[in-house]
Amino acid sequence: MTDYLQTQLRAVLDDLGGVPDDFDVALEEPANEEHGDLAANTALRLGSLLDDNPRSIAETIAERLRDRVDPHRIKSVEVAGPGFINFRFAQDYLFDGLAELLAQGDTFGRTDAHTGETANVEYVSANPTGPLTVGHGRNAVLGDTIATLLEWTGYDITREYYFNNAGRQMRVLGQSVRARYEALVGEDVPTKTLTVDDEEVEVPASFPEDGYLGTYILDIAEQLYEEEGASLLTTESLAPFRQAAEEAIFADIEATLDRLNIEMDGYANEQDLHDGGTVQKILDGLTEAGLTYEENGALWFKTTEFGREKDRVLVKQSGEPTYRTPDIAYHTTKFERDFGLMIDVFGADHHAAYPDVLDALDVLGYDTDRVEVILYQFVTLVRGDEPVKMSTRRANYVTLDDLIDEVGADVTRFFFLMRSADTHLNFDLELAQEASDKNPVFYLQYAHARICSIIDKAEEVGFSPDADVDLSLLTHEAELDLIKELLDFPQVLRSAAEARAPHFVPNYLEDVATTFSQFYDHCRIIGEDNDLATARMHLALATKTVLKNGLTVLGLSAPRNM
RNA sequence: GCGCUCGUAGCUCAGUCGGACAGAGCAUCGGUUUCCGGUACCGAAGGCCGGGGGUUCGAAUCCUCCCGAGCGCACCA
Numbered sequence: 001m002t003d004y005l006q007t008q009l010r011a012v013l014d015d016l017g018g019v020p021d022d023f024d025v026a027l028e029e030p031a032n033e034e035h036g037d038l039a040a041n042t043a044l045r046l047g048s049l050l051d052d053n054p055r056s057i058a059e060t061i062a063e064r065l066r067d068r069v070d071p072h073r074i075k076s077v078e079v080a081g082p083g084f085i086n087f088r089f090a091q092d093y094l095f096d097g098l099a100e101l102l103a104q105g106d107t108f109g110r111t112d113a114h115t116g117e118t119a120n121v122e123y124v125s126a127n128p129t130g131p132l133t134v135g136h137g138r139n140a141v142l143g144d145t146i147a148t149l150l151e152w153t154g155y156d157i158t159r160e161y162y163f164n165n166a167g168r169q170m171r172v173l174g175q176s177v178r179a180r181y182e183a184l185v186g187e188d189v190p191t192k193t194l195t196v197d198d199e200e201v202e203v204p205a206s207f208p209e210d211g212y213l214g215t216y217i218l219d220i221a222e223q224l225y226e227e228e229g230a231s232l233l234t235t236e237s238l239a240p241f242r243q244a245a246e247e248a249i250f251a252d253i254e255a256t257l258d259r260l261n262i263e264m265d266g267y268a269n270e271q272d273l274h275d276g277g278t279v280q281k282i283l284d285g286l287t288e289a290g291l292t293y294e295e296n297g298a299l300w301f302k303t304t305e306f307g308r309e310k311d312r313v314l315v316k317q318s319g320e321p322t323y324r325t326p327d328i329a330y331h332t333t334k335f336e337r338d339f340g341l342m343i344d345v346f347g348a349d350h351h352a353a354y355p356d357v358l359d360a361l362d363v364l365g366y367d368t369d370r371v372e373v374i375l376y377q378f379v380t381l382v383r384g385d386e387p388v389k390m391s392t393r394r395a396n397y398v399t400l401d402d403l404i405d406e407v408g409a410d411v412t413r414f415f416f417l418m419r420s421a422d423t424h425l426n427f428d429l430e431l432a433q434e435a436s437d438k439n440p441v442f443y444l445q446y447a448h449a450r451i452c453s454i455i456d457k458a459e460e461v462g463f464s465p466d467a468d469v470d471l472s473l474l475t476h477e478a479e480l481d482l483i484k485e486l487l488d489f490p491q492v493l494r495s496a497a498e499a500r501a502p503h504f505v506p507n508y509l510e511d512v513a514t515t516f517s518q519f520y521d522h523c524r525i526i527g528e529d530n531d532l533a534t535a536r537m538h539l540a541l542a543t544k545t546v547l548k549n550g551l552t553v554l555g556l557s558a559p560r561n562m
Numbered sequence: 563g564c565g566c567u568c569g570u571a572g573c574u575c576a577g578u579c580g581g582a583c584a585g586a587g588c589a590u591c592g593g594u595u596u597c598c599g600g601u602a603c604c605g606a607a608g609g610c611c612g613g614g615g616g617u618u619c620g621a622a623u624c625c626u627c628c629c630g631a632g633c634g635c636a637c638c639a
Contacts, residue, residue, distance in 0.1 A: 026579055041581060047619070054619075081582045082619075122618060127639065146613040162638065164639065210638090214605095255613055298637055309564075309635075321637045348633050351566050377567065378632070419575065424632060431588085437601060438588060446592055450599050499578050510586080516605095519592095521603045560603085 002027050002491065004073065009040060014062045018050055027087075029488075036078065036086030037484065043083040054083030061085060073097075094480060095471040095489045109489045115154035119341035119500050120334050121147040124257065124264075125162045128249040132256050132400040134379050135347055138343050138425065141416040141555070142376055142502060143345040146191050147554050149497035149505075150341075158339070159265045162330055165246055166270040167320060169282065174242030176211035179204040180221035181241065185230045207337075221246045223447045257402050260409050261555045265362045268333070270326040278329040279321060283314060285364045288307045299384045311378060324353065328360040342371045343500070351375050374500055376421040407432040408558045414441040415555055418506040419450045440510055444547065445559055447513035451544040452560040458526055458537050465541055473535040478519040482539060485515045487547050495552065502554070509550045516543045 004303020006025050013019040023045075030039045043058035050057065051412070058079040065077045065085070075090040101108050126136045145158045163169070183189045183204040190205040194213075201213060211217075224232065224244050233238055257263070271278050283299070287293050291302045292314065299315040301324075315323045334342050338456070346354065359370045381388035381398055390397035404412050412430045417427050418440065435442055474483065496504035525536045548558040 025578070028579080028581085030582075031585080032582075035582070037581085041579095044581070060607080084582065125639095129639095167639080169639065175590075193563065296637085300637095314635045318637075320635065320637085327639090350634085350639080351632090352634050353639080375567075375633095380632095423575075424568070428574080431574090435601075439601095440587070441603070443587090446599085446601055450602090454598055461598090495578060500576075501575080507586080514586090517602060518604095520598085524598070526598045561599090 037089045038087045040085045058083040061207040094483045117340045119155045120158045120339040121343045122160045123345040137400040138416045145502040153497045161264045164269045164270045174238040175208045177241040179207035273326045273329045300414045303356045345374045380423045417502045448547045449562045478522040482519045
């Protein structure tokens with residue numbers, strides 16, 4: 001409908017003349033329903049442009065619109081206030097839309113706005129040094145849902161996970177495992193004391209200062225001991241320890257993601273980029289561009305040339321690249337695969353890290369307008385009023401797995417999605433566990449289950465969803481409100497996709513559930529005259545479809561009963 | 563010190579492009595049930611949209627300064 005009216009408005013403006021081609025004919029849904037179903041501020045914005053009274057411009061436009069608009073779609077075109085043009089939908093339009101919704105079923109909400117376009121969404125991307133944290137959870141769920149939203153607008157999506165497995169972190173990981181293994185195998189292994197977060201921890205003497213203290217490291221060491229016995233004591237190489245750790249931790253990560261209904265299409269890792277020569281290639285490229293220099297034994301990237309505060313190191317004194325070098329290389333592989341859109345989901349702590357990656361890609365001739373970075377703010381766990389204390393360093397935190405154990409996958413996903421990415425998230429464990437109307441997930445799922453039950457009951461007394469139906473019997477205000485709400489769904493998904501803002505969807509679904517409850521409160525289904533009952537049953541069915549599709553987009557289940 | 567994000571009702575937060583009297587949920591107070599899931603619905607109360615200046619016909623939204631919070635400012639990722 002928005003598209004239709006925009007076209008009509010544009011045509012009128014062309015007739016009038018004097019309006020620039022790039023003038024934005026925006027339509028909006030008025031907050032106040034007295035102002036119609038859609039409103040255009042066109043005349044107000046043209047006022048200064050045409051140097052005329054907005055009110056009279058609006059009258060002229062409205063006059064011409066009335067002549068050309070399809071009366072089966074638009075009931076009225078009115079001028080109001082300082083010069084708004086308000087449109088009211090014809091009921092036929094609502095009934096046609098509802099019939100269309102029912103016909104589309106599971107696919108209602110999908111649009112072809114971006115059909116034929118490809119996009120890569122990179123998310124999670126946690127390095128395999130330990131279990132996923134709650135913060136990774138927000139990343140994972142956000143990325144996954146943005147990907148789904150893009151799919152629903154037609155994009156061909158690749159979900160990708162990139163991790164560093166070649167650098168310092170993995171070496172420290174290997175050393176941590178080795179130290180635990182040696183302590184396990186040997187007898188009277190000397191120990192030392194580390195002070196972490198003001199607490200003293202006793203570890204084997206060979207344990208690295210910045211090693212990983214989590215108990216999962218002990219598990220991996222034990223596993224190695226069971227499989228290899230003491231044979232690894234004599235090896236010089238860290239590789240077996242590192243590898244065992246990477247595999248074990250990665251298996252855990254994948255299992256956790258699977259619980260959240262997340263499946264990646266592909267994984268990319270740093271080591272492959274070294275082995276394949278991609279890292280060297282970008283170093284050569286940047287050097288050829290004259291943007292690198294050596295100093296103190298390190299290779300620097302002249303980021304100050306792009307207005308950054310300081311230059312950045314590409315290759316450390318030690319000969320190892322910094323994280324940004326393979327990251328640049330990784331992005332070039334995405335460009336080589338020719339994605340039209342590349343989205344990276346990062347925590348707010350990374351915000352300073354990507355500009356130089358983009359600078360480098362620019363220099364190398366890639367169109368960085370195709371890369372978008374989504375930053376999300378941190379998550380704080382609270383239980384009622386009490387913040388949950390965590391120390392990442394000691395791995396003394398609530399892991400993502402712990403969180404899912406405690407509140408379930410649906411609630412975990414929903415709570416991560418219901419707030420805008422750039423607001424700090426307070427995750428209330430007490431509320432999350434509550435099975436009541438205080439908990440928005442519950443409210444939504446309850447509405448869905450209730451509708452399923454109503455439909456089942458209606459079928460028991462002889463109503464069929466396949467029966468001929470006269471939707472035009474739905475004339476009660478509560479019915480019309482609900483139909484309008486349901487028909488917004490495709491546009492909501494599209495806006496959410498384009499704004500990369502999944503939280504539009506939970507907010508909208510809550511409105512749907514509320515509007516349905518209002519309808520249900522006013523209008524009986526069973527017990528009414530047969531034709532009306534059939535029509536209302538179809539409206540319930542349509543609501544169920546929207547709730548189900550919406551929950552599906554969010555990656556949540558839509559239970560039939562609870 | 564510099565950069566990014568944020569500051570909206572008691573609490574948690576919406577408010578896509580500047581628009582018509584600033585919204586929701588929870589909490590509080592009051593009401594509704596012979597009836598298809600009352601785990602619901604209706605209503606009331608509650609806000610100088612952090613503060614000052616500016617741009618505009620019009621600002622929670624844009625610009626600027628100030629205050630406050632979080633996160634960064636590595637040869638960690």
